[in-house]
Amino acid sequence: MIEIVRGDITALNVDAIVNAAKERMLGGGGVDGAIHEAAGSQLYEACLAVPEVRPGVRCPTGQSRITPGFHLPARYVIHTVGPVWRGGRHGEAELLASCYQSALMLARQHHLRSVAFPAISCGVYGYPVDEAAAIAVRATSANLADFDRIVLVAFDEAVNEALCRLARSNRSDRSDRSDRSERSSRSRRANVPNGNEQNGPNDSNGSNVPNERHSNVPNVPNDPNASND
Numbered sequence: 001m002i003e004i005v006r007g008d009i010t011a012l013n014v015d016a017i018v019n020a021a022k023e024r025m026l027g028g029g030g031v032d033g034a035i036h037e038a039a040g041s042q043l044y045e046a047c048l049a050v051p052e053v054r055p056g057v058r059c060p061t062g063q064s065r066i067t068p069g070f071h072l073p074a075r076y077v078i079h080t081v082g083p084v085w086r087g088g089r090h091g092e093a094e095l096l097a098s099c100y101q102s103a104l105m106l107a108r109q110h111h112l113r114s115v116a117f118p119a120i121s122c123g124v125y126g127y128p129v130d131e132a133a134a135i136a137v138r139a140t141s142a143n144l145a146d147f148d149r150i151v152l153v154a155f156d157e158a159v160n161e162a163l164c165r166l167a168r169s170n171r172s173d174r175s176d177r178s179d180r181s182e183r184s185s186r187s188r189r190a191n192v193p194n195g196n197e198q199n200g201p202n203d204s205n206g207s208n209v210p211n212e213r214h215s216n217v218p219n220v221p222n223d224p225n226a227s228n229d
């Protein structure tokens with residue numbers, strides 16, 4: 001299951017939190033500013049030490065880089081650079097998916113078991129929230145087997161609503177599928193195969209962020225726009 005957490009990513013006690021950074025990786029506003037502020041100035045120094053791949057670019061769009069978390073509860077910060085939304089015909093969806101994939105690849109390489117993501121590109125970079133949420137769920141679901149926790153953090157209500165809508169529609173898809181499979185398996189034999197237990201949208205998972213809400217997103221939603229699945 002993917003967890004949806006309503007709250008501030010800087011307060012999460014996970015192995016790594018992901019930062020929606022700029023290509024130069026030296027801080028900014030939004031979640032980037034909040035992470036740098038909570039981590040302290042050592043994070044800026046660590047980012048400065050990341051080699052540039054070309055002048056002014058430490059992390060190209062769609063890629064990720066890792067630093068320690070310093071004063072954050074999270075041990076690491078994985079910095080990724082989301083695409084700026086330019087109408088959807090400039091590779092934005094592939095680049096956004098690549099942010100999630102490259103961040104999780106780095107987490108795997110560092111043997112991390114829990115990772116939390118903000119809604120990459122959904123703030124200043126202007127990505128439509130529903131489309132970004134679908135990409136986030138799909139890209140993270142594909143990697144669930146390698147982690148104990150993958151958390152999608154909704155800081156604002158629009159992101160929270162988009163993620164919860166997806167969770168609800170995936171849940172009802174699954175329950176439709178499981179109804180169909182139950183009917184057909186009942187016709188074959190008496191026992192219904194076990195499905196995954198799912199918590200309701202307001203169930204608490206015991207995380208350590210005050211005033212947050214949780215819900216769980218069932219695995220991989222269908223993406224009608226996916227070209228290479």
Ligand code: APR
Pocket residue numbers: 007008009010020021022027028029030031032033034082118119120121122123124125126127153154155156159
């Ligand atoms: N915790 C979790 N999510 C947060 C937090 C926080 N403390 N603060 C903001 N957010 C959310 C926003 O509400 C938004 O949904 O993170 C999402 C991404 O918003 P931005 O931070 O604006 O990131 P993005 O759209 O990817 O733009 C990146 O913004 O500030 C700059 O340096 C950053 O240039 C980069 C650009």
